Amino acid sequence: MKNAYIWVLWLVNAIIFVLSTRNPIYLFLVLISLFILGNRKTKPQHRKAWFILNLRFLISMILISSLVNGLFTHLGQTKLFHFPSNWLLIGGDITLESLIYGAVNGLIIGSLYLSFNIFNLALSVKQLSRLIPRAFHPIGMTATLALTFFPSIQQRAREIKEAQMIRGNPMKKISDWLPILLPLIVTSLEDAIILSESMTSRGFHAVSNRNQENFSIISLVIGTFLIFSGWILNLFDYPQVISIFLYVVGGSLIIFILLKKGCEFRVTHYHRVSWQKKDIIFCAIFLIAIITQIIFAALYENNFSFTPYPQLSMPSLNIGGFLLSVVPLIPILASNHD
């Protein structure tokens, strides 16, 4: 599954489900699916490290979130212990429900992080940059590169840490890590400058027509102003048709300018986006999953949701929730070489 758009659908589906359900059992299933898929997407020699790193992150998130929520939210009926009421913010009952609620938040954060992590593993920098609309090409490309810069910064940090250890720095206390910071910032900036020089000298952002830059900026400002005006008028007792008219005109102006700006970039793409039979099947599955979730959310409120308040109870389960929990695992059916 190499098609970037299908991976976007996979990500959207995972995010919607993770954010809409607070059911810990479904979240556990999602996490298991994500760990299995992530393990498959990682190179065999890095699998163990990847698993440990992400599991450690997940556990830290659950603990931190549970602790923070437990300390600051005093709802729930199962009291575990009590802090004096005059203690600022944390004073009051510490309840099992608030700890569980925090832990569920941790599961959600962990699931989201893992989803993006797998998305990043599945797509190359090139595929990610391709997802950016043409009008935002230079900014988007720069942002994509900045994101992919993190692994190289990690590598540099390791090298500098080693260099400091060579000078006898034991690297045990927090203050021992300060000498890493300056060389890391300087070398990262130097690398960033070389990269930007390299990109520019290879024709990046060599726009053919930049004559109407001011016109574009003014048009975007006017478009935004029209939409904002429509919203303001809508707040008062003006006829709604005026607001709708302003939304349409402002929105059209912005879309027109962005399309026009996009045409200014003569960028072409080396790889053709593949739409094989199996890509279409995967696409259909994720679309169905997304639409199903939207319909369920509209028709049956709180269908997959769970709250431990006011008193902790067993989360309700249904077949739809189980199925949606394992949808993130579906890309495992595709070969790694697809």
Add this chain to the structure above:
Amino acid sequence: MLFPLSQYWRPTMINIEALSFKYPNISQYALENVDCQIEPGTLTLIIGPSGSGKSTFLRCINGLVPHFSGGTISGKIDVFGSDPITDGPETLAANVGFVFQEPEAQFVFDIVEDEIAFSLENMGVPRTEMHARVDDIIERLELSSIRHRSIHEISGGEKQKVAIASVLVTNPKVLLLDEPTSQLDPISANQILKLCVHLKNNSDLTIMISEHRLERLLPYTDKVIEINDEHKLFIGSPEQIIPHLQNVPPVVAIGKKLGLNPLPLTVEGFPDNVINNKKPGAKLVLPVLQETNSEPILEIKHLSAQINQKAILDDISFNLKQSEILVLLGKNGSGKTSLLRSILGLMVSMGEKYFKGQNFTDLPITRILDQIGYLPQNPSDLLFAETILDELKITLKNHGLEKTDQDLIDFLQQFNLAEKSHQYPRDLSVGERQRIALAAITVHDPDIIFLDEPTRGLDYAAKDLLSMLFKDWRDSGKGILLITHDVEFAADLADRVTILEGGKIIFTGSPSAAFSQFPAFQTQTARLFNAFGWILPEQVS
């Protein structure tokens, strides 16, 4: 044709008139009143000491100066009808390719093929044409086996080739290379240079290369531009420029020593009759190792290491003696740096390690580093303090030692840094930063010093200073383990040589044997006088 014009006149590809440039907030000119013309289809070598303006000169030609650097520029540059000063680098990209010194830092994408296609995408080349051009350049540069591989997994030589391919794919008229071989072993460096010559001859490409190691490039050079300390530029044929230089390649030094006229500039151009006439009475240096009486201060027994379940060091055993410089040679990726890191405990390994007969295999790194000073490949990673003195004090503090400022200033004398002891280290030149790093790792007076590529990016003068320093250390009783790709530098210093290949030691012996018997590591002198065992110009009599 009545008048074969091309015999008498070649069009000018690059024309520079009265070019002067100053970096922002610096009063001194980086380039001053430069005039030069470069003809198409030629290879021009740009030489000069560090900081003379070689890179600045190259960057002016594709517009990175002043568009990226800022600063004040005057004069005129014409590159096949375009003006880099007004047009900028992105506009010149289709016709001027620029390859930077460190290929890793210039890569945009993670896959070889994607990286090569990047320039074409920016130019809006249609997909079918783009594929044809990428296929063509991959075939010409023999990159088929790595086209789908990650850039992080390929060797240094392959990375440099990919960097060249990614600019050549646009069919530029000019190729600018900033020290392209500084990180490469002799074999990979030679491959890259031969590739450049092939492209020049077959594609009428104009190539300009800035490089410190003249001996590598002179055989292929049509024209030399020398930029001196005062940022003045001299242009001429190699025969006009090279003989007047203070530091010349060994073959030229031998020619001068033997009083040859004209002076040979390359091994191939050295007169055969001089070599043949030497044979009857020449003094033969036997490739026998001169055993020293000193005891080993470092002994390594059966050291092995793996990365990602792949063996990178395989049953390595060797020793380093007091007052000895042991040079470690090997191709990129042969395991040289890993060997040093394994000894220091910076990576996991198996085997035994002894310091003056004491087993230190299980000692913590900090204890090992009390006895061993290690200079890594990138000395800037070591430097972070406000002044050179502070850098030294930090090392001393880490080792639980203390010295007065005066002691430290005295210590800095040997590095020629005493007068700069209160300056900010990162503001100084590459050579000076290298020496600060050396001072920082040796201020606690270790008995053993590990040096990983200490001459990378250094000019002849800076290398001479290092050479003297290392010899002084050896004479004072220290044991030095030196990794370098610079065979001429290594031959000058080595007491003993060990060659690594694929993580195994394939040779340990005398310098004369190593630098004459292994073609990949032959010095210029050895190539000329192999039968005599001579490896240095000083040995030629």
